[in-house]
Every structure is written in structure tokens, then in C-alpha cells.
Amino acid sequence: MKKRTGKGYIINTAVIAVIIVAFAFIKSAFGGNEQFRLIIVPSLWQCCYLIILAASLNLILGFLGQLSLGHCGFMAIGAYAAALISLAFQRAGVFTEKAGPAFVLVLIGCILAAGILAALVGLLVGIPALRLKGDYLAIITLGFGMIIVNIINNIPFAGQEGLSLGSASASLYKNGLGFGTASKVTYLWVALIVTLICLTMMFMFIRSKYGRAIKAIRDDEIAASASGINTSYYKIFTFTFSAFFAGIAGALYACANATLSTSSFAFTNGGILNSTFIVVMVVLGGMGSLTGSVVSAIVMFFVNYQIKNGLWVKSLPGFLGGIFAYPMLVYAIILIAVIMFRPRGIFGTYEFSLLNFVRDIKEHRAKKALQKAGNKEAKSND
Amino acid sequence: MTESKKPVLETRNLGITFGGLKAVQDFNIQIFEGELVGLIGPNGAGKTTVFNMLTGVYLPTVGSVILNGEVLNGKKPHQVVSSGVARTFQNIRLFKQMSVIDNVKAAITKDIKYGMVDAMFRTPKFWKVEHELTEKAMDLLSIFKLEGKADQLAANLPYGQQRKLEITRALATDMRLLLLDEPAAGMNPTETAELLECINAIRDRFGISILLIEHDMSLVMNICERIQVIDYGLTIASGLPEEIAKDPKVIAAYLGE
Ligand SMILES: Nc1ncnc2c1ncn2[C@@H]1O[C@H](COP(=O)(O)OP(=O)(O)OP(=O)(O)O)[C@@H](O)[C@H]1O
Ligand SMILES: [Mg+2]
Numbered sequence A: 001m002k003k004r005t006g007k008g009y010i011i012n013t014a015v016i017a018v019i020i021v022a023f024a025f026i027k028s029a030f031g032g033n034e035q036f037r038l039i040i041v042p043s044l045w046q047c048c049y050l051i052i053l054a055a056s057l058n059l060i061l062g063f064l065g066q067l068s069l070g071h072c073g074f075m076a077i078g079a080y081a082a083a084l085i086s087l088a089f090q091r092a093g094v095f096t097e098k099a100g101p102a103f104v105l106v107l108i109g110c111i112l113a114a115g116i117l118a119a120l121v122g123l124l125v126g127i128p129a130l131r132l133k134g135d136y137l138a139i140i141t142l143g144f145g146m147i148i149v150n151i152i153n154n155i156p157f158a159g160q161e162g163l164s165l166g167s168a169s170a171s172l173y174k175n176g177l178g179f180g181t182a183s184k185v186t187y188l189w190v191a192l193i194v195t196l197i198c199l200t201m202m203f204m205f206i207r208s209k210y211g212r213a214i215k216a217i218r219d220d221e222i223a224a225s226a227s228g229i230n231t232s233y234y235k236i237f238t239f240t241f242s243a244f245f246a247g248i249a250g251a252l253y254a255c256a257n258a259t260l261s262t263s264s265f266a267f268t269n270g271g272i273l274n275s276t277f278i279v280v281m282v283v284l285g286g287m288g289s290l291t292g293s294v295v296s297a298i299v300m301f302f303v304n305y306q307i308k309n310g311l312w313v314k315s316l317p318g319f320l321g322g323i324f325a326y327p328m329l330v331y332a333i334i335l336i337a338v339i340m341f342r343p344r345g346i347f348g349t350y351e352f353s354l355l356n357f358v359r360d361i362k363e364h365r366a367k368k369a370l371q372k373a374g375n376k377e378a379k380s381n382d
Numbered sequence B: 001m002t003e004s005k006k007p008v009l010e011t012r013n014l015g016i017t018f019g020g021l022k023a024v025q026d027f028n029i030q031i032f033e034g035e036l037v038g039l040i041g042p043n044g045a046g047k048t049t050v051f052n053m054l055t056g057v058y059l060p061t062v063g064s065v066i067l068n069g070e071v072l073n074g075k076k077p078h079q080v081v082s083s084g085v086a087r088t089f090q091n092i093r094l095f096k097q098m099s100v101i102d103n104v105k106a107a108i109t110k111d112i113k114y115g116m117v118d119a120m121f122r123t124p125k126f127w128k129v130e131h132e133l134t135e136k137a138m139d140l141l142s143i144f145k146l147e148g149k150a151d152q153l154a155a156n157l158p159y160g161q162q163r164k165l166e167i168t169r170a171l172a173t174d175m176r177l178l179l180l181d182e183p184a185a186g187m188n189p190t191e192t193a194e195l196l197e198c199i200n201a202i203r204d205r206f207g208i209s210i211l212l213i214e215h216d217m218s219l220v221m222n223i224c225e226r227i228q229v230i231d232y233g234l235t236i237a238s239g240l241p242e243e244i245a246k247d248p249k250v251i252a253a254y255l256g257e
Helices: A007-030 A035-064 A073-089 A101-129 A134-156 A180-187 A188-204 A208-220 A222-226 A231-256 A275-285 A290-309 A320-322 A327-341 A354-381 B047-054 B077-083 B100-107 B116-121 B123-144 B159-171 B188-207 B217-223 B241-246 B250-254
Strands: B010-016 B022-030 B034-039 B062-067 B083-088 B177-181 B209-213 B226-231 B234-239
Touching: A007 A188, A007 A354, A007 B188, A035 A073, A035 A188, A035 A208, A035 A231, A035 A290, A073 A101, A073 A134, A073 A231, A073 A275, A101 A134, A101 A188, A101 A231, A134 A290, A134 B062, A180 A188, A188 A231, A188 A290, A188 B116, A188 B217, A208 A222, A208 A231, A208 B100, A208 B116, A222 A231, A222 A275, A222 B077, A275 A290, A275 A327, A290 A327, A320 A327, A320 B077, B022 B034, B022 B047, B022 B209, B022 B226, B022 B234, B034 B047, B034 B217, B047 B083, B047 B177, B047 B209, B077 B083, B083 B159, B100 B123, B100 B159, B116 B123, B116 B188, B123 B159, B123 B188, B159 B177, B188 B217, B226 B241, B226 B250, B234 B241, B234 B250, B241 B250
Parallel strands: B034 B209, B034 B226, B083 B177, B177 B209
Antiparallel strands: B010 B022, B010 B062, B226 B234
């Protein structure tokens, strides 16, 4: 067996350090650039929460093997929790400007609180829901997603003016977090680091006894319980763990948007934030590959971006242009195409690992060197 | 076998009905420490159903299952495992998309003493436990000479080795009683002979008791110390192999009346 050493740590830490330095460099170089501020930074924010969403749903879909369609519900909880809590702090005068150490503390606290609240709701929903399987679980989680949106719609203080009681509308205009262009640039590091931490936590989860147990449940639930695995416990645990990250993604969403509206979390929403879109991301990337989820979240972000903003889309003739007017249709077509032509997704269950990558390159070089030596020998023999 | 010894497993009037079908009735068996008992009967006799009742997959309609004096009825399958009973399945059930070694490691659930915090921060405790798990799993895999296949996907193993891996996984649970449901099904005579040797080796090494369902009469007659025969859910005979082979009821059941 391979013996684990500190090598992996060193390589990963080094890479993270390089990323942070590169990021600081890019920011100082392009900070004044319009394109960077108005397009790239908001896109990165979006990619961050999409990556967290896709990866966390993959824990349930790809690793635990259960179909859940209510992931956006947990995201909505996280988004509203973060927005309302930050608003409360703002009203209390803890911060006035979106700057300073007090604000950063509130920001981080809100992100954490959003995750914890979503996890708590995940636990409450998971305990009864996970007694069901397959289509039944899909339906109940789908229903849950709708119920959450309706509940938020009817919470008095979640309305237009935020914590001011009485206005029970779905939209929250005065979001305590809601970043403008400048703040988005300033706090991009928060989004990136939060995403990195979330991904690391999920990797650690699947590469431990927890990952082994839930993959066993996915492959054969009866055999898993006959091997001593407490299947209900691990199912509920994973569901809760996954909801935690959906909540965090929601908090990042609240940061990236000045206005929150429950309709953007609704199942019928044609945008990027509906549970179908997240399922498409997971299936496209590969059920059971976090690497796949990261890549496909970025790919699907581009697809969505092109549909919304691409000039070529607007110049498409009649029928084709008609399809692109309904993004949901495009996602459905992508989903069907993936299932028909590449049912295991782009990556299957492959995981990228820097350590293995470095090792493979070394092996490849060694092989080439051997071949060269062999060729030379053959030639000299001639 | 001395009668004064206490049985590891004992059932009392165990029975189950599916709708109107009495699949198993009045099933009584005693298995003593280190014993290898055979459970045979024609197709559809109710053998697998007995296993399912013993392991908590089915809840018996009547009767009780007692393991070392502790009543097992109503326990969930994973609780039965932690009480010390493990099984294999008639149709192999492996964790197909996992590696061979992970199949075994997944079943070692007893001594994993690390939690989420250790897993998230990769504490020394985490590595220590994981190393121990890997060592233990490799050790178990070597019983059936599967250690060379540790990193392969379970689904890619040939049929015979899949059966062996399933038994290895059952051993990983640290059981005292092993239930084997037709382990030789689909194996050729050489593979069956090899399996026989391994079953004996396992008994010697772990000192466990085994309850074996098997269709291959020669195998059963060869290695079982006692045999119980059921037909249409009812026990029709039980005793030493020689007695069973001569029993007219058993012969009738197997040849058809
Ligand atoms: N869940 C169930 N629901 C209804 N009937 C069942 C169920 N499980 C088993 N049976 C019935 O109980 C009877 C015994 O089945 P069982 O699988 O225990 O037979 P068996 O002795 O293992 O046979 P085989 O040698 O073919 O494996 C059969 O008639 C079967 O149809
Ligand atoms: Mg059977």
C-alpha cells in the first residue's frame, strides 16, 4: 500500500499560497479595469456559490445515491439568514460602512450562521424524508423546496424593508450584506477562501470512514446495513452536512446580490438558481466526482452567461432563438444529452489529486527517458 | 459437542408469513461455539428467509432469535452485526463501485474511534486509525489471496473472487457467527474445493461458528458437523450428516414425492 506522508500537505499548501499571491497580484494589476470589476469579479462570485452548490449536492446525489430536488430551499434559508442577521447588526450599529474589521467579523459570522441554520433545517427535514427512497424522496424534497419559499414569503420581517415588521413581501431590498461593485472586488478573497474551505471539507469527508460508508450505501444499501453500517444515521448526517454548504452558498449569494427575492429560489425559476440547474451541474460533472462538480459548475455558468448575454444567441434565427429564450429547455436538453451519450458525466468518479498528478508526470517522464534509452540502444545495436 | 455448553445462537419457534404464505414455521435451531451447521432444503424451502430473520432484514411473525442469551428480534440489521452476526448473500452483493480494500474497510465499523473533527483536520488519530484499518483489511484480504487486487474496483473481479470478497467483508465485522448463503453457487469443482479449504481455515483461525446454506450435497456432507433440513418452511430432519443422508423424508423431499 501507498504510505501517506506529509507530501500531499506540502504540495496543497504551496498551491494555495501561489493562488493567494496570484490573486493579490491580479487584483492590484486589474483592480481599476472596468471589465475586471464589472464582469469578471461578479462572475467569480457566481462561480463560487455554484461550485459549492454543485459539490454539496453531489454528496447526496453522487456519493450517497439519493435523489434530492430541494437543494435550493437550503440555499434560500442561508441567503435570507445571512441577509437578515447582517441587517440586524447594521441596525444595531455594529457597522455602518461595508468596511473595517467589525464588518469582516459580521460577514464571516453571517456565512457560518447561514450554514448552521440550513444544516439544522436539513436535519429536521432529513429525519422523516430519508425514510423514503428514489422517486418518493425526490418528490418530498421537491415539495420541501417549495414550502421553504412560501414560508419565507410569509415571514413578516423577511419583506421589503428587511427587519421592519409588517411588510410581507418576498423581496429584501436592504440587504445588510449586498455588495456593490467595489465591495465585490474588495471581498472577493472571502468568496474564494470560503469556497476553498468548503471544497476541502467535502474532500476530507469523502476520503474518510464517512465517505466509505455513504458510497457503500449508494452501491448496495442492504449489504451496507448487513456490514454493520448504520444507514439511517449516515444518510441523515450527509443530508445535514450537504445542507450546511448549501446554506453557505446562499450566504455568498446574498453578498453578491443587493436584492433577495424568493422567486429566484423557486423551482420554476428559469435562471441559474433552481434545483434542476444544480442537478444538471452534478450529472454533467459526474455523480461521485467533486472535481467534476467544480468543472461543470464553471461550464454551466458559461452556458448560462452565454444564453443571457451572448450576442450570438440574439442573432440566432427563429426556432433556435426561440429555444434559447427558455433557458430551462436548454438545461433539459443538456441533461438528456449527457444521460444519452455520457451517462457517467464528464469525470465519472475521477478525482483530481495534485500528489497523483505530480507522480504521474514523473512516471511519464521516467517512461519516456527509458524509451529514449531503449531507442538509442536499439540504434547503437544496428 | 457437549450438550452442557450454551449455544451461541438459538431460535425458538421462529416463523414468518408473507400474506397467506407461511414461508417458515416452527424453526428451531441451536448452534454451539465453533460449530459448522448446514441448512439445506429444496428450492423455495425458506432457507434464505431464515437468514433474513436472523439478521434483522425480516421481522419474524412469531418466535424469537437469541444470541448469547440476548434477544435479537426487532433489532436493525446493523445492530445485529454489532452483536456479532454477519452474513453473505445468495446473489452477491458487493459495493461494486468501490475498491476491493474499501469494501473490507467499510465493514470494519467497530473500532473506528475518530469523528468529524479528526476527519476534517486529518489529526494524527485519524491517520493512526486509518493505517490500522488498512493493515487489518490487507490481512483479511490475504486469507483468500486477494491482497494483490486491493486497489481494483470490486465490480471488475471475476465471479469466484467476488464471492470470496463478500466472505472477507463479512469477516471484517468481527463476528462470532457467520451465515453463508450458498457460497459455492456458480463455482466449478476446483473453486469449490478451494472454498472448502478456506472455510476450514477461517474456522481454525477465528474460532467462529458457521451456519451454511448449500445446494451442493457433497460439500455439505463433507464439512458440516450437523445438518438441518427444511422443506416448505418446516423442519423435516436434523442430525449428523450420515443420519440425514439415510433419512427417507429427506430423500423424498429431494427426489420429489
Ligand atoms: N419478501 C417476500 N415476500 C413474499 N414472499 C417471500 C418473500 N421472501 C421469500 N418469500 C417466499 O418464501 C419462500 C421461501 O423463499 P426462500 O428465498 O427463503 O427460499 P430458499 O430456500 O432460499 O430457496 P433457494 O434455494 O431457491 O434460494 C418462497 O416461496 C418465496 O417466494
Ligand atoms: Mg435462498
